[in-house]
Amino acid sequence: MKYRLIALDVDGTLLNDEHELSERTIETIQEVHDQGCHIVLCTGRAPASTLPILQQLGLEGTMITHNGAATVHADERGQTLVNEFAFTISEIEPMLDYVRREGIHFDVCTSFNMYIERISEYEKQMYQKFLINPKLVTNVSELGLPIVKFTLFSQHELDRVQKEWEEQKLYGHMRMIRSGDLFIDVMSAKANKGNALKALAATLEIDPSEIMAIGNYYNDLEMMAFAGLGIAVENSPEGVKEAADAVTSSNNDEGVREAILKYCL
Missing domain, CATH: 3.40.50.1000 (HAD superfamily/HAD-like)
Structure with missing residues (x-):
């Protein structure tokens, strides 16, 4: 073969x-x-x-x-x-500030777990569709864990977010990719x-x-x-x-x- x-x-x-x-x-x-x-x-x-x-x-x-x-x-x-390929929460703080301010849903992942700060019924249905059971926490910035992925989820905002983040280089040395029409992922450059x-x-x-x-x-x-x-x-x-x-x-x-x-x- x-x-x-x-x-x-x-x-x-x-x-x-x-x-x-x-x-x-x-x-x-x-x-x-x-x-x-x-x-x-x-x-x-x-x-x-x-x-x-x-x-x-x-x-x-x-x-x-x-x-x-x-x-x-x-x-x-x-x-x-x-x-x-992991990174620290501190490396994405400018982006966390942005999505909190704009009210855009996000999650952060370690290799084996996902963490969120809030969830609506629409997002709950999305997670169920992908067989995901995220952990709800008050503030992901306090996790103190190695993170492998930071994801944004939105029906209408991501084209604007992607454009603004690219213009401002808000993701810094990280790698930002569009992993689907409704998702932006930020990860280690590697x-x-x-x-x-x-x-x-x-x-x-x-x-x-x-x-x-x-x-x-x-x-x-x-x-x-x-x-x-x-x-x-x-x-x-x-x-x-x-x-x-x-x-x-x-x-x-x-x-x-x-x-x-x-x-x-």
């Missing part, structure tokens, strides 16, 4: 718009896994909300989570942190799916030419570029499809299954 590792984005790529996995996709992934291919979920999700997807696939193994900021191995013994995949591939002694990566959004570009074959699903923005080596069907039309059948089986 030409590809020894398949890196899969989850939301908008592996899952359909109802956040579901098709049975045929599960069967195809299990088939290629049984032939010796490593399946690695590479997602903006936390480990706790990624693990149920891995289990639904009937697999164990390594997950690249928080958009590359935390790599976690999961097996019957539990979850073990393999690598993280944290991205490509760097995490590169580190994992080195551990497994797998050459980039032996890796296929499938994604749907701008936070997938680094892993698609690192892989020997980077594939975008049809529902990706045009910029993502243009950067890809190939395009497969949409997440609602089993695009991941189609790509595995075409290039691996």
Whole structure:
């Protein structure tokens, strides 16, 4: 088999718009896994909300989570942190001041937990959809924990926020990415799916030419570029499809299954 590792984005790529996995996709992934291919979920999700997807696939193994900021191995013994790109709360205080002042919802994540200062019914539904159970605290600035991701969530404000933060360089030496239409993530400058995949591939002694990566959004570009074959699903923005080596069907039309059948089986 030409590809020894398949890196899969989850939301908008592996899952359909109802956040579901098709049975045929599960069967195809299990088939290629049984032939010796490593399946690695590479997602903006936390480990706790990624693990149920891995289990639904009937697999164990390594997950690249928080958009590359935390790599976690999961097996019957539990979850073990393999690598993280962390930062301190003090490094994002100017941004925390901004979102508090503007009333924009945010959360901060350690590798294994998420913390919020407030929540409405709309945000509660969003977290439930992504299988997330955040911890409510009075002030995240008092956590004193290594943070791997700071996320903004809004239906209408993020284009303005992104523009203002880029003009003001409010994120400083950090990395700001748009991980979805409704999300902005701020992480360590070293944290991205490509760097995490590169580190994992080195551990497994797998050459980039032996890796296929499938994604749907701008936070997938680094892993698609690192892989020997980077594939975008049809529902990706045009910029993502243009950067890809190939395009497969949409997440609602089993695009991941189609790509595995075409290039691996």
